[in-house]
Structures are given as C-alpha cells and as structure tokens.
Amino acid sequence: MNARRHPLTILLIVAAALLLTACTVAVQPLPGAATAQPASEAAAPDAPAAPASEADEAGQAAASDADLYAELLANSVTDTGLITTHHMGERWFLEIPADLLGRELFWYSELAEMPASFVGVAGLQVGSRMVKFERMNDRIFVRDLSDPLQKRSTLPVEPGDQPTSEEKQEQVSPAIEAFSLPTVLAALPIAGETPDGALVIDVTDVFASDLTDFSAVPMLGMSGIQVVGAAPDRSFIQSIKTFPRNLEIRSFLTYNVAGDISSTSVVVSHSITLLPDDPMMPRFFDPRVGYFTISFDDFGATDAAGSVVREFINRYRLEKADPGAELSDPVKPIVYYIDRNWPDKWRPYIKQAVEDWQVAFEAAGFSNAIIAMDAPSVEEDPDWDPSDTRYSVIRWVEQPHENAMGPNTHDPRTGEILSAHVLVWSDVLKLIEQWYFTQASAIDPRAQTLPLPDDLMGRLLRYAVSHEVGHSIGLRHNHRASQVFTIEQLRDPLFTAEYGTTPSIMSYGRFNYIAQPEDGVTNIIPQIGPYDRFAIHWGYTPIPDARTPGEEWPTLNAWAERQRDDPFLVFGGEDLASMVDPNVLTENLGSDRIEAARLGIQNLERVMGHIVGATTYLGSDYSKLAEMYDAVLGQRYGWLAAAIKLVGGVEEDRTLAGLGNVEFHRVPRERQQAAVAFILENLQTPQAFLAPDVMDNLAAFAVTSSLADQQHGLLDRLLSGFRYNLLAEQAVLDPANAYPLVDYLGDIQAGLFAELQDPAPQVDPMRRALQRHYLSVLAQQMQAFDGPSDPSVTGAAAFLHSDGQGTDLRAAARYNLARLAGALEAALPAAADASTAAHLADLHATIAELLGGASPENTAAGQP
Incomplete structure (x- = not known):
C-alpha cells in the first residue's frame, strides 16, 4: 500500500458543485482537504519511508476519510451488494471490497437497446472475459484472465486424494504462468478508501466510453452502420444495479457515423459476476456427442509428446438433491424466464x-430439472433485467x-x-x-389457408424455441x-x-415433406428425440466415483x-467432413437423398395447386404469393442440391481409434x-x-x-472444381x-442434350x-486449367x-465436347424449328472455337 492514501476529495468536489450550481465549474479541492496524488507521482512500492511531516499529512488525510465518506453517503444514492454503488449527479462510484x-x-456485455434500423443484433453478445481486480498504486486494474486459460497443465491426483478446485478445472501451472501475462482491460482511478478498507473508484468516464475489449462498433457494423468512437458529450452511464453476486451497468453510448453527418446511440449492458469459489468439475468433450466447448492447450499431458488440445463441454451445474436416488x-434447477415482451398468446407454447x-x-x-416461469412484472421486481447474467x-x-x-x-474455467x-x-x-406451408400443406389441410391458425403457429413456435433452448443448455446442431x-x-x-x-430436435429436419397425402401421417413436427435424450444423459449424468475429468x-x-448399436444416436456436426x-x-x-427429393418435389407440385388460393383473398395484392412461390422454389433447389452431394461424397462413421471401423467411406459409383x-x-x-x-x-x-437461375446453379454444382477433385x-x-x-x-x-x-x-x-451455360462453364474451366495457382492455397x-487443375478435366472436356460436336452436326438438319436449328448451329460453332477446329477421329456421331 502507498505511504499516502487518496482521500475522497473528488467525491466532495462533485457534491459541492451539485449543491452550488448546475453549470460546469472548474473543479478545485475543498479548503483543508488533501489532494489526491497523481498517478505519475505515485510512490513506488519500495520507496523510502516518508518524512514525519508527510506522514502526519497522510495520517490527517486518512483520518478525514471517514468524515468525507460520511458526507459522500449523505450526498449520493447508495445501494449495497457485491459491490456497493454511489450515484451523485452524473458521477458513479463503486466500492471494491478488499476481499474482492x-x-x-466474469464480465459479459451485450447490446441491450439500439435504433430500429439496427436489425438482428439486439441482445447479442458484445464481449465476455474472465477478469480480476488488482490494485496498482492509485488505480484499480481490470486484468484479463481469459487468454491465460488457453494454456493449462493437467495436475495428477494421487489415489485416495480428493481433488482441489484447481485440479477439477485443470488449472494454470506456474511453469507456464510467465507466458500467460493477463492484459489490462481497464484502469479505474481510486478516489479514496472507506473506513473498512474498501477502495472507492470512479467509473464514470470508463463506462461512458466505448471500451476497446467490449466495443459495440463491430456489432453495429453487422447492421451496415460504420461508426467512429463514442462521443463523450453525448454518452453516459444510464444505470448501475448491484446484487449479491453481480453488478449490472448500462452504458448509453452515442457514435458519429463514419462518412456522414448523422449520429446513432445504443445501450450496452455490462454484467460483472463473481464466479463460483468452488468451480464445477468439467467434463471432457467427445467428438461423437455434439456439445459446445471451451478449449485449451494442455502442457502437462502424459499421453502425448508436447502439448495437446483439450476441450471441456458447456453444461449447467446440476447436482442431485438425493444423490442416492x-x-x-x-x-x-435450470430456470428460464419468459421475458415481459412476449405476447400472451404465445407464452404457453414457450x-x-x-x-x-x-x-x-x-x-x-x-x-x-428445467422449468419455465414468466418474468416478474415491474411491480413485482422493478430491478429485474433480462440482460442480468x-x-x-x-x-x-x-x-x-x-x-x-x-x-x-x-x-x-470449466x-x-x-x-x-x-x-x-x-x-x-x-x-x-x-417452412410449414411449403413442406406440409400438401398433407395438412390447415396449412392450405394463410395465415396459419394460432394453435398451429404456437406449436411451430414451440418447436423453434425448443431447438434454441437445446443450444442454450450446451448442444450443437x-x-x-x-x-x-x-x-x-x-x-x-x-x-x-x-x-x-x-x-x-437439434437437426434442421423441419417438417415431414416426404409423407404423401395417402399415407395418413399426422405427427410431422420435430420433437425431443432419442439422440437428444442420449446427449443429455451423456453430458449431465453424474459420475460420483470420478474425482477428475480424466x-x-x-x-x-x-x-x-x-451409438454403434443404435443408429438413432449418431451425431454429425458442422465441420470439414x-x-x-x-x-x-x-x-x-x-x-435416401434421391427418393426424398422426388417425394418432396411431388408434394411441392401439389402445393402449386393451392398456392394462389392460400396466399390471396378478395382485394389483396400478390405479395404473399410471390413470397411463397420463392419459398417453394427454394425448397426444390435445396433438395436437389442435397442429392448432388452424393457425387464424390464421403460418408463419415464418427468413431475413435480402435473402437470401430474406418472412419470414412466413399459413396459407390x-x-x-x-x-x-x-x-x-x-x-x-x-x-x-411455371x-x-x-x-x-x-x-x-x-x-x-x-427458376432459370436455380437450374443454372444446380448445373454449376455438378460442374464445380471441388466436385472434380x-x-x-x-x-x-x-x-x-x-x-472417372x-x-x-x-x-x-448426355442428359443435358437429350433432345x-x-x-x-x-x-x-x-x-x-442451360445448354449454353454448360459450354460457358467448361470454356472458363479449360481456360483456367493452365493458369497460375496460388502456392499458399493448399x-x-x-x-x-x-477449377479442376490437377485432374483429368481438360482431357475429359475435350473428349466429350468433340462427341457433342458430332451429335450437333447430325441433329441439325432435323431440327423441329428455326430457333432450335439456330441454337444447335451456334453450339457447334462455339465448340469448334473451344477445340481450335480439331475433331478427333473417334467422334461418335449422334452420341452427345
């Protein structure tokens, strides 16, 4: 601790200014009050003892702290919790207890409020860090502990020992601590100390600015608005609320729009939460079961030379009230609150x-284990906030x-x-x-008239939200x-x-578009299934005899x-495979990709039969018809594109070494x-x-x-360099x-030129x-075949x-185009109309240009 304490001078200056005038004034110390020592003049920890006169001055300053603190309490609105808060005018002060x-x-921030034009970013995370408060002379540093957690060392536990909290979470070892220096995220000036030793800090300027590591600027860019730094004269702390284990800060920030004369404002919510003193024992990730994870480099691994990447799954801490049952x-329990903004008619479904x-x-x-409750009303709990962690x-x-x-x-950590x-x-x-209209209206008469009835819409909303709840409890797609x-x-x-x-329910299977009207299928909406029960069992079932993740x-x-005996339990994630x-x-x-697409398209043709009646009414426009027609075409394209994935396809049998067959199987010809x-x-x-x-x-x-663009897109998928490779x-x-x-x-x-x-x-x-597009694609690929390649792309x-470089593309294209030229020449005299004749002649001339006039002797006339 420094030889000279910092009294609460700043606080009383502000209080005096508020009492005397509403105007901006030059801030001067109150008569007789000791001034705070500038950071640049802070005494070093090993500085020699102060002279007696300075010690007396410091003692007087310390003695005055209690009086100044009492006056602070009298002139501010104070709230107690994990961190006591004081609000005086536009200034906000926090008391950091010595034991904190x-x-x-855990510091988490999100966009809580924004203009209506900022679509799709409301409630999204701005940033999150694990941090600690650390005193450095006359400031409190907020140190980032997140990056150091990326390097850990597995600590062995001797048989019979109980693991410590550090051993449960595979803690950072001293050997790598020197290479995991925690970054300083913020520096908060100390205004003084309370009689019980808490440090009083002024957070006004820090949280009325765009914090570098919790900046809202990238999020705003997602909405197409490029902004520059927050304007301090139009930014302020909107509120600070303190609770037993967390602190909630809302910052109102105004930005100037880059390249414009306009401005925009947002509210960023910061939540600082005390992490559990006894960390939950983590559970190792297994690629056969789909969980979100945290990862780190393990430098203490005994099963590999050097460091290895380890992963822990994300899950709630669930402990049995009766461990023996x-x-x-x-x-x-896990409790989800349905926030106040939900329309009442949807609440039962949520x-x-x-x-x-x-x-x-x-x-x-x-x-x-998991229950839902309505959020308390404003009258029941005025401090309830959906961004509260x-x-x-x-x-x-x-x-x-x-x-x-x-x-x-x-x-x-865990x-x-x-x-x-x-x-x-x-x-x-x-x-x-x-989705429901295009996929299900062929077999569900309720969907043949729009809008859908509320009871059906509620059931669909229930499905969508249940899927998202699955993500929130740790499950991946x-x-x-x-x-x-x-x-x-x-x-x-x-x-x-x-x-x-x-x-x-964690798949994107949506609704049963395969069932035909004559099948009598009625349960066509996804529900919690065998894999979901299996995955939650795997991730959440306690293993009481295990003392460590290993x-x-x-x-x-x-x-x-x-999974080896039950195909309903298999997992396939979003990765390269x-x-x-x-x-x-x-x-x-x-x-079956082909039969599924065939049946789905058959149902889409049925949908086309009632699409006009479903989307229009007397006096309406045709905007809903256009919307649903595009959706129908999108479904058709997606199902056909999925069938193309069979070409060159590689099926994964997700397993681990020594536990099953080979992992990858190529689709038969x-x-x-x-x-x-x-x-x-x-x-x-x-x-x-049409x-x-x-x-x-x-x-x-x-x-x-x-429709024409989608037909071309399907052909492009067949003719992609990726497919050739x-x-x-x-x-x-x-x-x-x-x-081949x-x-x-x-x-x-042959299929494209079947005519x-x-x-x-x-x-x-x-x-x-479409036929012209085929020649155009091959021409571009043949031209690029001998072009320079980027050696950095491997x-x-x-x-x-x-584009197919390194494959037989050019040879295969030349061979087949020569055959097509012969077929065009043979068919041209019999063309049924002038447009077809002109088209065939144009194709023949185009091929001649591509092949340089050459025509191999083995060209088989009449075979495209």
Missing part, C-alpha cells in the same frame, strides 16, 4: 418449449429479422453455463410459416440426425406418431459406444450415377413450377429468372468404385440457356477453390 481483489469474475430433483426438455434430463437422472431468459425481439438464437454465457439468453425475433413467425430415418419410416403413421420426423472417461466412452458427407445435411429428411441421372431429369424445364395462374400474377417481367481423389483411393471424370462429364452431357436423340429435336428457351482450401 484478486478473485475471479435413481431419479432426483436437482439442488438448483413454457412448453422449455419443459419439453424434462424428458431428456430424466434420462440423466433428474426430475424437474443471474437469469436465463427467453426474449421476444420485435425486429424484422427471421431468426432465433440460443447463446449462453459460461465459466471459461464450461459451466451461468445463464442463457435465447433470442426470438418476431419475424421468425414468417419464416416458420413459409446434429445435422446427421435428420438423415437417419428411412423413407418407409417417415411415411409410416405409427412410426412417426412415436418418433416424429428426426431423432434430434477419471470420467471410461464411463463416458462406454455411454458413447451405444460435413461438407462432403451426403448424410449430414440441413433442410433435408430421410436416408452406382449411387453417384443415380444422383446425376436424377438431377438431369430435373434439369428438364419443370412446367409444374403455372400460368402463378406466373401471370407475380410481375410484369423477369418472373422466370428465379473429389472424383479424382476417389479414383486414387478406391479405383474399383471410381467414377470422362464418364462423369459424359453422363452430364438430340429425338427424331425432330426441339429445345425450349430455358433448356437452350489442402482443403485448394479442393474448395479449384
């Missing part, structure tokens, strides 16, 4: 969305943003979820209505799950009555091994060829989606461009199953454009961004 210095705190209430997860927690041995909240955000999210805040803020934007109702059920199972009313549409592993592995696995998909259902044939069949102009009663009411022109690699690794590129292009070309086999070829306008990135 050095303790671990097979099923017990938790000591502290409550059910939360409590749907109770069945999953029962699989982990907990009854009543003590509360898990489901928030209704009235902005034109079609989305919902389920983020959580968690202890960066992964313990501290709270969750599920965000539901009001326009998600529009999105789920689109499981996009493998929606491809598990067979087509036969999804068309079976008894099977779907029990299991719904997918083994996991000791839990044998039990956890045995639980995960259940998912990019090529046709069994890991979004917005798709069923284990016959399945790839079937997918190509199916896509080419659907690249015929789909007249069902119905006159729809097209003639959409717009005066450009009404066919969406996958096929080339399969030819090396699995030659018996290979689909020359055959692949030949199959595409040439007709006695009198006739090619419609959309097909003519591995997966090279696969993704290639």
Whole structure:
C-alpha cells in the first residue's frame, strides 16, 4: 500500500458543485482537504519511508476519510451488494471490497437497446472475459484472465486424494504462468478508501466510453452502420444495479457515423459476476456427442509428446438433491424466464418449449430439472433485467429479422453455463410459416389457408424455441440426425406418431415433406428425440466415483459406444467432413437423398395447386404469393442440391481409434450415377413450377429468372472444381468404385442434350440457356486449367477453390465436347424449328472455337 492514501476529495468536489450550481465549474479541492496524488507521482512500492511531516499529512488525510465518506453517503444514492454503488449527479462510484481483489469474475456485455434500423443484433453478445481486480498504486486494474486459460497443465491426483478446485478445472501451472501475462482491460482511478478498507473508484468516464475489449462498433457494423468512437458529450452511464453476486451497468453510448453527418446511440449492458469459489468439475468433450466447448492447450499431458488440445463441454451445474436416488430433483434447477415482451398468446407454447426438455434430463437422472416461469412484472421486481447474467431468459425481439438464437454465457474455467439468453425475433413467425406451408400443406389441410391458425403457429413456435433452448443448455446442431430415418419410416403413421420426423430436435429436419397425402401421417413436427435424450444423459449424468475429468472417461466412452448399436444416436456436426458427407445435411429428411427429393418435389407440385388460393383473398395484392412461390422454389433447389452431394461424397462413421471401423467411406459409383441421372431429369424445364395462374400474377417481367437461375446453379454444382477433385481423389483411393471424370462429364452431357436423340429435336428457351451455360462453364474451366495457382492455397482450401487443375478435366472436356460436336452436326438438319436449328448451329460453332477446329477421329456421331 502507498505511504499516502487518496482521500475522497473528488467525491466532495462533485457534491459541492451539485449543491452550488448546475453549470460546469472548474473543479478545485475543498479548503483543508488533501489532494489526491497523481498517478505519475505515485510512490513506488519500495520507496523510502516518508518524512514525519508527510506522514502526519497522510495520517490527517486518512483520518478525514471517514468524515468525507460520511458526507459522500449523505450526498449520493447508495445501494449495497457485491459491490456497493454511489450515484451523485452524473458521477458513479463503486466500492471494491478488499476481499474482492484478486478473485475471479466474469464480465459479459451485450447490446441491450439500439435504433430500429439496427436489425438482428439486439441482445447479442458484445464481449465476455474472465477478469480480476488488482490494485496498482492509485488505480484499480481490470486484468484479463481469459487468454491465460488457453494454456493449462493437467495436475495428477494421487489415489485416495480428493481433488482441489484447481485440479477439477485443470488449472494454470506456474511453469507456464510467465507466458500467460493477463492484459489490462481497464484502469479505474481510486478516489479514496472507506473506513473498512474498501477502495472507492470512479467509473464514470470508463463506462461512458466505448471500451476497446467490449466495443459495440463491430456489432453495429453487422447492421451496415460504420461508426467512429463514442462521443463523450453525448454518452453516459444510464444505470448501475448491484446484487449479491453481480453488478449490472448500462452504458448509453452515442457514435458519429463514419462518412456522414448523422449520429446513432445504443445501450450496452455490462454484467460483472463473481464466479463460483468452488468451480464445477468439467467434463471432457467427445467428438461423437455434439456439445459446445471451451478449449485449451494442455502442457502437462502424459499421453502425448508436447502439448495437446483439450476441450471441456458447456453444461449447467446440476447436482442431485438425493444423490442416492435413481431419479432426483436437482439442488438448483435450470430456470428460464419468459421475458415481459412476449405476447400472451404465445407464452404457453414457450413454457412448453422449455419443459419439453424434462424428458431428456430424466434420462440423466433428474426430475424437474428445467422449468419455465414468466418474468416478474415491474411491480413485482422493478430491478429485474433480462440482460442480468443471474437469469436465463427467453426474449421476444420485435425486429424484422427471421431468426432465433440460443447463446449462453459460461465459466471459461470449466464450461459451466451461468445463464442463457435465447433470442426470438418476431419475424421468425414468417419464416416458420413459409417452412410449414411449403413442406406440409400438401398433407395438412390447415396449412392450405394463410395465415396459419394460432394453435398451429404456437406449436411451430414451440418447436423453434425448443431447438434454441437445446443450444442454450450446451448442444450443437446434429445435422446427421435428420438423415437417419428411412423413407418407409417417415411415411409410416405409427412410426412417426412415436418418433416424429428426426431423432434430434437439434437437426434442421423441419417438417415431414416426404409423407404423401395417402399415407395418413399426422405427427410431422420435430420433437425431443432419442439422440437428444442420449446427449443429455451423456453430458449431465453424474459420475460420483470420478474425482477428475480424466477419471470420467471410461464411463463416458462406454455411454458413447451405444451409438454403434443404435443408429438413432449418431451425431454429425458442422465441420470439414460435413461438407462432403451426403448424410449430414440441413433442410433435408430421410436416408435416401434421391427418393426424398422426388417425394418432396411431388408434394411441392401439389402445393402449386393451392398456392394462389392460400396466399390471396378478395382485394389483396400478390405479395404473399410471390413470397411463397420463392419459398417453394427454394425448397426444390435445396433438395436437389442435397442429392448432388452424393457425387464424390464421403460418408463419415464418427468413431475413435480402435473402437470401430474406418472412419470414412466413399459413396459407390452406382449411387453417384443415380444422383446425376436424377438431377438431369430435373434439369428438364419443370412446367409444374411455371403455372400460368402463378406466373401471370407475380410481375410484369423477369418472373422466370428465379427458376432459370436455380437450374443454372444446380448445373454449376455438378460442374464445380471441388466436385472434380473429389472424383479424382476417389479414383486414387478406391479405383474399383471410381467414377472417372470422362464418364462423369459424359453422363452430364448426355442428359443435358437429350433432345438430340429425338427424331425432330426441339429445345425450349430455358433448356437452350442451360445448354449454353454448360459450354460457358467448361470454356472458363479449360481456360483456367493452365493458369497460375496460388502456392499458399493448399489442402482443403485448394479442393474448395479449384477449377479442376490437377485432374483429368481438360482431357475429359475435350473428349466429350468433340462427341457433342458430332451429335450437333447430325441433329441439325432435323431440327423441329428455326430457333432450335439456330441454337444447335451456334453450339457447334462455339465448340469448334473451344477445340481450335480439331475433331478427333473417334467422334461418335449422334452420341452427345
């Protein structure tokens, strides 16, 4: 501690100014009050003792602290809690108790309020850090402990010992502490000390500014608004509330818009929470079960040379009230508050969305583990705030943003979820209505008239929110799950009555578009499924005999091994492998990509039959028709694109070494060829989606461009360099199953130019454009084939961004284009109309230019 204390002079200056005048005044010390020592003149810790006169002055200053503090209390609004707060005019002061210095705190901030034009960022996290308060002379430093947590050392526990809190969380070791220097996030000036030794700090200027590590600027940029630093004359602390374990600060910040003469204001909420003194024992991550994680480099690993990356899962701390019971209430349940803004008609569905997860927690041995409650009214609790990290909240955000999210805040030491803020934007109702109309109205008469009835809309909202609650309790997407059920199972009313549409609500399976009207299927909305119960059991079931995360592993592995015998429990995540696995998909259902798409498109054709009646009424415009027509086309495109994923596809059997078969399997050639044939069949102009009663009411022109663009997009997916690379690699690794590129292009070309086999070829306008696009794509790829490559782009990135360099593309293209030239020449005289004849002649001339006039001798006339 410094030889000279800092009295509460600043506080009394402000108090005097407030009492004397409302104008800005030059701040001068009160007569007889000791002045605070400037930071630049702070005594070093090892400075020699002060002379007697200085010691007397310091003693007098210390003696006056009590009087000044009493006067502070008399002239401010004071609130007590974890950190006592004082509010005097525009100034805010905090008392940092001596026993809070050095303790671990969690600092979380989010955008709490913003202008209406800032769409999609309300309630989103601005930043989060684990921090501690540390005194440095006449300031309190806020030190960032988050980055040091990225380096840890596993500490062994001797048999029979009980692990300490540090051992539970794989704490930072002294050996690496020197290389984990905590950054200073903020410096808060000390105004003085209280009689009981608490440090009084002035936080006004710090929290009335845009903090570098908790800046709202990047978030505002997400809404397309580029701003510069906060304007201090128009920024201030809106409020500070203190509670037993946390402090809530709301900063009103005004920014100047870059390159403009306008301004914008936002409110950033900061929550500083005392982390548990006894950290929860973490649980190691297993790639076979989808949890969000925290990760760190373990420098104390005994199972590898050097450091290894470890991960802990994110989960709430659930402990049984009766540890010996097979099923017990938790000591502290997970409680979600439904915030005050929710329309009353949706509240019962949101409550059910939360409590749907109770069945999953029962699989982990907990009854009543997760419950939903209405937020207290303003009269019941005026201090209740949805951004308060003590509360898990489901928030209704009235902005034109079609989305919902389920983020959580968690202890960066252990992964313990501290709270969750599920965000539901009001326009998600529009999105789920689109999904249900396009996917389900063929078999659900309720959806053949819009808007959907409230009871159905509430059920759909329940599904969407339950999915987001799943994220908030730690679960990642499981996009493998929606491809598990067979087509036969999804068309079976008894099977779907029990299991719904997918083994996991954490997939993007949506609604049962595969069932046909004659099947009699009625349970077509996702529900908590077998995988969800399995995942919660794996992540939340207590293992009482384990004292460390490592000791839990044998039990956890045995639980995960259940997947080998039960396909309903498999997991597939959002990673590199998912990019090529046709069994890991979004917005798709069923284990057979081709049959699922065929049945789905068959239902979409039925939807086209009632789309006009569903979306219009007497005197309405056709905007809803246009919206739903685009949604129908989007569904068709997505299902066909999923079938293309079979071409060059690699299926993952997620396992660990020594526990199963090989991890990756390449899709057999016959399945790839079937997918190509199916896509080419659907690249015929789909007249069902060009119905006159729809097209003639959409717009005066450009009404066919969406469908034409999607047809071109599907062809682009077939002709991508990424696809060529996958096929080339399969030819090396699995030659018996290979689909040679020359055959692949030949199959595409034969289907794309199928009209040439007709006695009198006739090619419609959309097909003519598609055939020209085929030649254009190959021309660009052949031109780029010998072009320079970026040596810095290697591995997966090279696969993704290639035009086919290093494959047989050019040879395969030349060979097949020469064959096509012969077929065009043979078909040209028999063309059924002048437009077709001109088109065929143009294609022939284009190919001649591409091939430089060469035509191989083995060209087979009549075979495109």
